Amino acid sequence: MNRIKLLSEQVANQIAAGEVIERPASVVKELVENSLxxxxxxxxxxxxxxxxxxxxxxxxxxxxxxxxxxxxxERHATxxxxxxxxxxxxxxxxxxxxxxxxxxxxxxxxxxxxxxxDDSPEGTQITVAGGTIGEVKAAxxxxxxxxxVRQLFFNLPARRKFLRTEETEAAHIQHYLTLAALAYPxxxxxxxxxxxxxxxxxxxxSEPALSSRIAALRERLRxxxxxxxxxxxxxxxxxxxxxxxxxxxxxxxxxKSPPEPRHSTIRVWGLIGAPxxxxxxxxxxxxxxxxxxxxxxxxxxxLIEGCHTTLMKGRFPVCCLFLELDPAAVDxxxxxxxxxxxxxxxxxxxxxVAQAIREALLAFHAQPEAKPEPQSQLPVEQxxxxxxxLESGPKIATPPLPEFPLPVKVLERPxxxxxxxxxxxxxxRPAPFTPPVHAHPLPSPPQPSPTAFATPLLNVPLRLxxxxxxxxxVLESDRGIVLLDQHAAHERILFEQMLxxxxxxxxxxTQKLLLPETIELSPRDANFLREQLxxxxxxxxxxxxxxxxxxxxxxxxxxxxxxxxxRFVLDLVDELKAAGREVNLARLGEHTVAKTVCRHAxxxxxxxxxxxxxxxxxxxxxxxxxxxxxxxxxxxxxxNYRELxxxxxxxx
Ligand code: ADP
Ligand code: MG
Numbered sequence: 001m002n003r004i005k006l007l008s009e010q011v012a013n014q015i016a017a018g019e020v021i022e023r024p025a026s027v028v029k030e031l032v033e034n035s036l037x038x039x040x041x042x043x044x045x046x047x048x049x050x051x052x053x054x055x056x057x058x059x060x061x062x063x064x065x066x067x068x069x070x071x072x073x074e075r076h077a078t079x080x081x082x083x084x085x086x087x088x089x090x091x092x093x094x095x096x097x098x099x100x101x102x103x104x105x106x107x108x109x110x111x112x113x114x115x116x117x118d119d120s121p122e123g124t125q126i127t128v129a130g131g132t133i134g135e136v137k138a139a140x141x142x143x144x145x146x147x148x149v150r151q152l153f154f155n156l157p158a159r160r161k162f163l164r165t166e167e168t169e170a171a172h173i174q175h176y177l178t179l180a181a182l183a184y185p186x187x188x189x190x191x192x193x194x195x196x197x198x199x200x201x202x203x204x205x206s207e208p209a210l211s212s213r214i215a216a217l218r219e220r221l222r223x224x225x226x227x228x229x230x231x232x233x234x235x236x237x238x239x240x241x242x243x244x245x246x247x248x249x250x251x252x253x254x255x256k257s258p259p260e261p262r263h264s265t266i267r268v269w270g271l272i273g274a275p276x277x278x279x280x281x282x283x284x285x286x287x288x289x290x291x292x293x294x295x296x297x298x299x300x301x302x303l304i305e306g307c308h309t310t311l312m313k314g315r316f317p318v319c320c321l322f323l324e325l326d327p328a329a330v331d332x333x334x335x336x337x338x339x340x341x342x343x344x345x346x347x348x349x350x351x352x353v354a355q356a357i358r359e360a361l362l363a364f365h366a367q368p369e370a371k372p373e374p375q376s377q378l379p380v381e382q383x384x385x386x387x388x389x390l391e392s393g394p395k396i397a398t399p400p401l402p403e404f405p406l407p408v409k410v411l412e413r414p415x416x417x418x419x420x421x422x423x424x425x426x427x428x429r430p431a432p433f434t435p436p437v438h439a440h441p442l443p444s445p446p447q448p449s450p451t452a453f454a455t456p457l458l459n460v461p462l463r464l465x466x467x468x469x470x471x472x473x474v475l476e477s478d479r480g481i482v483l484l485d486q487h488a489a490h491e492r493i494l495f496e497q498m499l500x501x502x503x504x505x506x507x508x509x510t511q512k513l514l515l516p517e518t519i520e521l522s523p524r525d526a527n528f529l530r531e532q533l534x535x536x537x538x539x540x541x542x543x544x545x546x547x548x549x550x551x552x553x554x555x556x557x558x559x560x561x562x563x564x565x566x567r568f569v570l571d572l573v574d575e576l577k578a579a580g581r582e583v584n585l586a587r588l589g590e591h592t593v594a595k596t597v598c599r600h601a602x603x604x605x606x607x608x609x610x611x612x613x614x615x616x617x618x619x620x621x622x623x624x625x626x627x628x629x630x631x632x633x634x635x636x637x638x639x640n641y642r643e644l645x646x647x648x649x650x651x652x
Contacts, residue, residue, distance in 0.1 A: 009075060009131075010105060010130075010131040010132070012075060013075055013098075013101045013102055013104075013105035013131055014102075014105045014106060014131070014156070016075070016098045016101070016102045017102035017103065017105055017106045018159075019336035019337070020096075020098060020099060020102050020336050020337055021099075021102050021103055021106060021152075022337065023051075023163060023164075023169060023172060024047065024050060024051025024052060024055055024152055024163070024169050024172070024173060025051065025169065025172035025173045025175070025176050026337060027051065027055045027103055027107075027149050027152060028045060028047070028051065028055055028057065028173045028176055028177065029176045029180075029337070030094070030099035030100075030103065031055070031057035031099075031103075031147050031149075032045065032057055032176075032177070032180050033093035033094050033099075033180075034093075034094060034099065034100075034145075034147075035057060035059035035061055035145065036093055036180070036184060036187065037061075037080065037092045037093050037094055038059060038061025038062045038063070038144075038145065039061050039062055040059035040060055040061035040144065040187060041060055041186075041187055041188065041203060042059065042060050042187065042188040042189075042190075042203070043057065043058070043059045043180075043187060043188070043189050043190075044056075044057070044058045044059075044189075044190045044191075044192070045057050045173075045177060045189070045190070045191050045192070046058075046191075046192040046193075047170065047173055047192070047193055047194070048193075048194055048195075049166050049194070050163075050164075050165070050166030050167065050168070050169030050170040050173070051152065051169050051170065051173055052151075052152055052160075052163060052166065052169065053150060053151060054148070054149070054150050055148075055149040055152070055173075056146065056147070056148045056149070057146070057147050058144065058145070058146035058147075059144045059145055059146070060116070060142070060143060060144040061116065061144050061145060062115065062116050062117070062144075063113045063114045063115040063116045063118075063123070063143055063144050063145050064113040064115065064124070064145065065115055065118070065124075066124040066136075066138075069111060069113050069124045069126055070126065070136065072100050072111075073100055073101050073104055073111075073126070073128060073133065074101060075097070075098055075101045076096075076097045076098065077097050077101075078094065078095060078096070078097030080092045080094055080095045080097075081095045087333060088327070088328045089326075089327040089328050090327050090332055090333075091290075091327060093291075093292065093338075095333075096333075096336075100147075101131075103147075103149055104128040104131060105128075105130065105131035106130070106131075106152060106153050106154075106155060106156055106159070107130075107149045107150060107151060107152045107153070107154065108127075108128075108129050108130075108149075108150040108151050108154065109127065109128040109129070109147070109148070109149055109150075110125065110126070110127050110128075110147070110148040110150075111124075111125070111126045111127075111128075111145070111146075111147050111148075112124070112125045112139055112141050112145070112146045112147075112148075113141070113144070113145040113146070114141040114142065114143050114144065114145075115143065116143040116144065121140060122138045122139070122140060122141075123138070123139055123140070123141035124136070124137075124138060124139065125137050125138070125139035125141070130154070130155040170193055174191070174193075174198070176293075177189065177191055177199075178224055178286075179286060179288075179293035180293075181199075181201055181220060181224060182217065182220060182221065182224070182286055182288075182320055183288050183291045183292075183293065183322075184291075185203075185204040185206055185213075185216040185217055185219065185220035186203055186204060186205070186206045186216065187203060188201060188202055188203040189201040199223075199224075201220065201223055201224070204216040204219045204220050210234055210269055211234075213269070214232050214234065214269060214270070214271065217270060217271060217320060218230065218271060221271060221320055225284065228273060228277060228318055229273060229274035229276075229277050230271040230272065230273060230274065230277075230318070231271065231272050231273070231274050231360050231361065231363075231364050232269075232270075232271060232360065233268060233269055233270050233271065233272050233319075233321060233356050233357060233359075233360040234269045234356075234360075235267065235268045235269065235352065235355065235356030235359060235360075236265055236266065236267045236268075237265070237266055237352045237355075238264070238265055238266075239264045239265065239266050239325065239326075239329060239345055239348055239349075264325065264326040264328075264329055265325070265326075266323065266324070266325040266329075266348075266349065266352055267322075267323070267324040267325070268321060268322070268323055268324075268352060268353055268356035269321070269322050269324070269356075270319065270320045270321040270322045271319060271320050271321075272307075272317060272318070272319040272321070272357055272360055272361070273317055273318035273319060274361075274364060274627070275310040275361055275364070275625060275627035275628045275634070276310065276627050276628050276632075276633075276634035276636075276637075277317075277318050278311055278312060278315035278316060278317060278318065278632070279315065279316050279317075279318055280314070280315060280316070281316060282300070282316045284316075284318040284319075285300075285303065285316055285317060285318065285319055286319065286320040286321070287299050287300075287303075287319075287321050287323070288320075288321070288322045288323065289322075289323045289325070289330055289332075289341050290323070290324060290325070290327060290330065290332075291322065292332060292338065292341070293339075294339065294340060294341045295339055295340050296340065296341055296343070298343070298346050298347075298349065298350045299323070299349070299350065299353055301350065302349075302350040302351070302353035302354040302357075303316075303317050303319065303321075303353065303354075303357060304316075304317070305350075305354040306353060306354035306355070306356065306357025306358045306361075307357060307361065307632075308358060308361075308625070309492075309495070309595075309625060309628060309629075309630045309631070309632060310361055310625055310627065310628040310632055311628075311632040312628075312631060312632035312633055313631065313632065315632065317357075319357075321353070321356075323349070323353065325343075325349070329343065329344050329345065330342065330343050330344065331343075331344070361625065362624055362625065364456055364627075365456050365458065365459075365623075365624065365625065365626055365627070366624075456627075457477065457482060457627070457636055457638055458620065458621050458626055458627075458636070460477050460478060460479065461477065461478065462475045462476070462477050462482060462617065463475060463476045463477075464613065464614070464617075467486075467607075467609075467613070470607040471485065471486050471487065471607065472484065472485060472486070473486055473613060473616075473617075475617075477638070479638070479640045479641065480638060480639050480640035480641045480642075480643070480644060481638070481639050481644070482636055482637070482638050482639075483636065483637050483638075483639075484617070484620075484635060484636050485629075485633070485634070485635055485636075486607065486608055486613075486616065487602050487603070487629075488628070488629035488633050488634065488635040489616055489617075489620050489626075489629070489635040489636075490602045490608070490616060491598050491599055491602045491629040491630060491631075492620065492623055492625070492626060492628065492629045492630060492635055493616070493619045493620055493623060494559060494598035494601055494602065495594055495595060495598045495629075495630040496623045496624065496625075498539055498594040498597070498598060499590075499591070499594060501538075502535075502538060502539075502590055502594065507537075507538055507540070508538070508539050508540030508557050508558070509540065509557070509558040510540040510542055510555040510556065510557060510558060511555060511556055511557070511558050511560075512542075512554060512555050513542075513553065513554055513555060513556065513565060516552055516553060516554035517552070517553045517565055517566050518546055518550050518551070518552055518553075519543075519550065519551045519552075519553055519566055519569055519570065520549055520550045520551075521549050521550075521551070521573065522549065523548075523549055525549075525573055525577070526548070526549035526550075526551070528573070528576070528577060529543070529551065529573055529576075530545065532576060532593060533545075535590045535593040535594075536593060536597070538590075539557060539593060539594060539597050540555065540556065540557030540558065540560075540597075541553075541555070541556060541557065541569070541572070541597060542554045542555030542556070543569070551569075553565060553566070553569055556568070557597070557601060559601050560600070560601045561606065568600060571600060572596065572597065572600050575596045575599065575600065576592075576593065576596050579592045579595070579596055594630075595630040595631065598630065599630075599631070620635065
C-alpha cells in the first residue's frame with residue numbers, strides 16, 4: 001500500500017508558518033521588510049492587543065499589480081531572486097517567498113495594493129482566511145501596499161496558547177520596529193498601539209557620504225532612545241585575500257574556473273557609547289549586517305573585546321553598528337526568520353569589529369582640543385557674567401586655582417582643607433544664574449545639541465576646586481562640574497604604565513623589603529600562585545618559591561605603600577583567583593595580573609593631596625583610555641550646566 005502523499009498547499013504553508021511566524025512580532029517583521037524591499041519612504045504600523053487581534057502595516061512603496069498580488073500569496077513566489085546562485089548575493093530583506101502565504105494561512109488576512117507607477121487609480125483587494133482565498137476585487141487605494149492581519153493563529157489554538165501577554169508581545173514588536181527604524185533613518189515610521197500613537201518618526205535626510213549617514217543615525221537614535229554620549233565609528237578593512245581563497249576552493253570543487261580575485265571590503269560604522277556609557281543588558285546593543293538586524297555571538301564578543309578596559313564586568317556597550325560586507329561573504333540563509341547570519345570569515349570579522357570599536361574609543365581621547373566654547377549650554381553674556389563673578393568671588397575663595405591642561409602650579413594648601421571654603425563659594429554663585437530662563441532664554445527649541453559631548457572632558461580646561469570624602473576630586477570646567485574618582489584615576493594610570501613597561505620588556509621599579517616575609521598558602525592556592533609568578537615578578541612583586549607551599553616575598557613595586565605586606569600578597573592572591581574564575585584560565589594573562597596588582601596598589605595607598613593631585617590629572621591626560629579604570633568604572637563624571645539647571649528646576 002502506498003502511504004506517502006504530498007501535503008496540501010495549505011498544510012505546507014502552515015508548517016512553514018510554524019518556522020517563520022513565531023509570534024505577532026514576526027508578522028510585523030516580515031511585513032515591514034516587504035515594505036522596505038518595496039522602496040517605501042513611509043511605513044505605518046498599527047497593532048491591537050499585542051498584535052493578536054490586529055497587525056496592520058501600510059507603506060507607500062512600489063505596490064503590486066493584480067496578477068502579482070494574487071501570485072505573492074503562493075508559496076515560493078518572490079520577485080527578489082530567480083536562481084539559486086542569487087542566494088550568494090542577496091541585497092533584499094526577503095527572498096524566501098514564504099512570508100505572505102505563511103501569514104495568510106494562520107490568520108484572517110487582507111491585502112490592499114496599488115502600483116505606484118501605474119496611472120489607474122484603482123488597486124486590488126484580496127482577502128484570505130486561514131489560507132483560503134476569499135474575495136478578490138478592485139478597490140480604491142493610495143499607491144502602495146497595506147496588509148492587515150487579524151486574529152493571528154485563530155485556526156491553530158495550540159500556537160495561540162503559546163503567545164505571551166499583550167504587553168510582552170507588544171514589546172517584541174516595538175523592539176523589532178526599533179531595529180528597522182535604526183537601519184532606515186531615511187524612512188518615516190509611525191507606530192500605533194491600541195489606538196494610541198507610540199512613535200512618529202520623521203524621515204531623516206541622509207546623503208550617501210558616511211558622515212551624513214552617521215549623523216542621520218545619531219538623529220534617529222536620539223528620537224528613539226534619548227540623548228546619550230555616543231562616538232562615531234568608521235572603520236574599513238580588506239577581507240580580500242582569505243575570501244578570494246575560499247571562493248577559489250568552492251569553484252575548484254565545482255570544476256569551474258576560479259573567478260578573478262575580488263576586492264572585498266568590510267566596513268564597520270555607526271555609533272558606540274563613550275567610555276563609561278553602558279547597560280546591564282544587551283538591550284541597547286544594535287548590530288546590523290548589510291542592514292539586517294542580526295544576532296551573532298562572535299560579534300557580541302567582539303563588542304566586549306573592543307571596549308576592553310572601558311567596560312565593567314557584566315555590563316554591555318550601548319551601540320548601533322552596521323557591518324557592511326560583500327553579500328557573498330555572509331550567509332543570511334541559516335535561520336528561517338533570518339535572525340542569525342554566518343560569516344565566511346568569522347574570525348576576521350570579529351577582529352575588525354573589535355578593532356573598529358577600539359579605534360573609535362581611542363580617537364575620542366586623541367581628538368584635538370576644541371575651540372573655546374562651542375559646547376557651552378549658556379548664552380555668551382551669561383557665560384561672561386559667570387566668569388566675572390568667579391574672578392571677583394567672595395573673599396574666602398582659595399588662591400587662583402590651577403588650570404588643566406595648562407602647566408600646573410603647585411597648590412598652596414593640601415586640597416582636603418581647601419575644599420570646604422571653595423565648595424561653599426561654588427554653590428553660592430550669586431547673580432549670573434538667577435533669572436536665566438526669562439532674561440536669557442535658552443536657544444529654543446531646547447533640543448540637545450549633537451555636539452554637546454563632542455569635546456572629551458580631559459581636553460577642556462579643568463579647574464581644581466577641592467576634594468571631598470578624601471576620594472572625590474571636585475573640578476570645574478566651562479561646561480559644568482566634574483568629579484574625579486581618585487582611586488579609579490590612579491588605577492588607570494598605574495595600569496597603563498605597567499602595560500607600557502611590559503610591552504618594552506622592562507621590569508617595574510621595585511623596592512626591596514627590609515625584612516623579607518614568608519607566606520604560606522593552601523596547596524591549591526600555592527599551585528595557583530606558582531603559575532602567576534612570572535608576570536608578578538615582572539610587575540615588581542618579588543615572590544619566589546620557598547618550599548612546597550611557602551613563598552618568599554622580598555620586594556614590592558615601588559608605588560605600593562603597603563604597611564602590611566603579607567596581607568597585601570594574600571589579598572592579591574584572592575583577587576587573582578577571582579579574576580581567574582572570570583577568564584577561566586590556569587595562567588592568567590599579563591593584563592589581568594596587571595589590573596589586579598594596580599587595584600591593590602591603589603587600595604593600599606593613602607589619599608592624595610596637593611601637588612600629587614595635579615600630577616594625577618596630568619598623568620591621566622596622558623593615558624590612552626583615561627575615562628575608565630582598567631575594570632571599566634568611570635574615572636570622571638560630569639554634570640553640565642544644563643543638567644544642573646534641570647535639577648534646580650530652572651528648565652524642563
Ligand atoms: P519575499 O519577501 O521573500 O519575496 P514574501 O512572501 O514576503 O516573500 O513576498 C512575496 C512577494 O510579494 C515579494 O517578493 C514582493 O514581490 C511582493 N510584495 C510583498 N509585500 C510587498 C509590498 N509591501 N509592496 C510591494 N510588493 C510586495
Ligand atoms: Mg518578505
